[in-house]
Amino acid sequence: MKKIAYTAFASLAALSLAACGSSTDASEDAMAENVEMPADEAMADVEEPVVDETVVEEDAAAAEAAASSADAAADAAADVAAAAEAAAAEATE
DSSP states (O other), rough: OOHHHHHHHHHHHHHHHHHHOOOOOOHHSSHHHHHHHHHHHHHTTTOOOOOOOOHHHHHHHHHHHHHHHHHHHHHHHHHHHHHHHHHHHHHHH
């Protein structure tokens, strides 16, 4: 009796899955031509970007200040390294 019940259940499950399936091809429904908007069309109403010269000048000044600060830090590091070498040389003599 259990074998008949298992067979009936398996048959019912297989028929249920077969009934839920669809034979249409999904790739035909969603083609790129009708789903996505072309880039030219999407950007038609967007204004061209404009360079703000004050920002460019401020960025250049900040970069120059950072470079001079980096140079000062490099000089200070070189002085500390020289002092450390001198102290090491004294300690070994």
